[in-house]
Amino acid sequence: MLPTKELLLHACRAEPREDHPLLRCIHLLAGLHERDLRADPAVDDIAIGRARLMHTIDHWVATQFPTPRGGAHMHTETLGSVLDRLARHSAFAHAALLLAPKRQVHEAWERLAELSLGYEDLAIDLAAGARRLPDLATTDFEHAFRPGLRRHNRRFFVVGSHRNASIITLSA
Numbered sequence: 001m002l003p004t005k006e007l008l009l010h011a012c013r014a015e016p017r018e019d020h021p022l023l024r025c026i027h028l029l030a031g032l033h034e035r036d037l038r039a040d041p042a043v044d045d046i047a048i049g050r051a052r053l054m055h056t057i058d059h060w061v062a063t064q065f066p067t068p069r070g071g072a073h074m075h076t077e078t079l080g081s082v083l084d085r086l087a088r089h090s091a092f093a094h095a096a097l098l099l100a101p102k103r104q105v106h107e108a109w110e111r112l113a114e115l116s117l118g119y120e121d122l123a124i125d126l127a128a129g130a131r132r133l134p135d136l137a138t139t140d141f142e143h144a145f146r147p148g149l150r151r152h153n154r155r156f157f158v159v160g161s162h163r164n165a166s167i168i169t170l171s172a
Contacts (some may be wrong), residue, residue, distance in 0.1 A: 001064060002123040005116040008083070012090035021060050022083065025053045029087035037095050054080030061133060065126060070131040077124060080131055082122065086115050 003011075003020050010016070012030035016023035032046050032053075040046060057080035084167045096108040125131035 001127065005120045005123075008086060009090060009112075009116055010118065012087055013094065022057060022079075025057050025080075026040075026083050026087050029053050029084055030090055033088045033091035034095075050077055050084055053079065054084050056080070058133075062135060066129075068129040068132040072130055074124075075125075075131050075133050076083055077134070079122075079126075081154055082119055086119060 003018070003023055007017060009019075009022040011027045013106065016027055021123060029050060032049050033163050036043070036046050057076045061079045089108070091109040093105075093112045098104045100108065126133070
């Protein structure tokens, strides 16, 4: 049910190979992190876009995975947060190829590899019912993130696009 780490890493750099909501989300997250690294002046828009995508991921997980039984260990962060970090480190690693000294390039890619292995372990544990995620999918992220934002009356809205991919997300 969850994509492999290889599919996620590919989606960080190019169009997703498969039509899966998490692959579309991480593709867009990676694009937002790339914009952030380029010092895009729309920092608030980037942060809001990331929060929306993480919320979309968490909502999808909450609706797709059954609640694990009592023995499942709690993971410390939501899957949206995990994938956001993976997308961020993918953007860092690719930027390091162009800008950083060799030692820092190695460190960036090593960190990305560690994060992808951590995701893979988490995916296996979630599928087996051995781990559960915090339930933050019902948080009104937009209101909590920026109280002055106008609320959406629609249930669905477009988050954005990156490299010709777009995603429609649920509002809180």
